[in-house]
Amino acid sequence: MKLRELAHGRTGDKGNTLNVSVICYDSKHFQHLRNVLTPERVKAHLADVVQGDVVRYELPLLSAFNFVLGHALGGGVTRSLALDAHGKSMSAALLDIEVDDPPGN
Numbered sequence: 001m002k003l004r005e006l007a008h009g010r011t012g013d014k015g016n017t018l019n020v021s022v023i024c025y026d027s028k029h030f031q032h033l034r035n036v037l038t039p040e041r042v043k044a045h046l047a048d049v050v051q052g053d054v055v056r057y058e059l060p061l062l063s064a065f066n067f068v069l070g071h072a073l074g075g076g077v078t079r080s081l082a083l084d085a086h087g088k089s090m091s092a093a094l095l096d097i098e099v100d101d102p103p104g105n
Contacts, residue, residue: 003099006033009091018050018072020091024063032102033065034058042067045097049090067094 003022006029012019022037024030039054046054052070059066072090 001099001101002095003033003037003097004095006099006102007095009095011089011091013073016071016073017052018069018090020067020069020094022065022067022091022094027063029102030060030063033099036099037065037097039067041097042069042094046072046090046093049093 006026007022007024009023010021012021020042022033024033037056039056042056043050043054046069050069050072052072054070055068057066057068069090
């Protein structure tokens with residue numbers, strides 16, 4: 001299944017760093033996504049864009065994650081020639097990742 005079936009996302013940027021938040025629709029899926037949505041998996045999925053480290057911050061009370069993607073904006077908003085220089089579509093790209101069905105589904 002696609003991640004978008006279990007969560008929605010938001011994106012923000014600062015310089016050459018991109019933040020992608022993933023928020024579970026249902027808190028019961030948080031632990032499952034914690035297990036399958038690792039920083040390594042996110043970096044591999046977004047390898048064409050993310051050149052730096054991926055750090056995952058967990059927000060269990062919100063059933064959410066914030067991924068900080070380093071060197072992901074082609075040098076930054078004012079230096080990049082990318083069509084989406086702000087990376088706003090990156091949450092949609094991440095939500096397209098395939099994840100296993102949660103236990104009990």
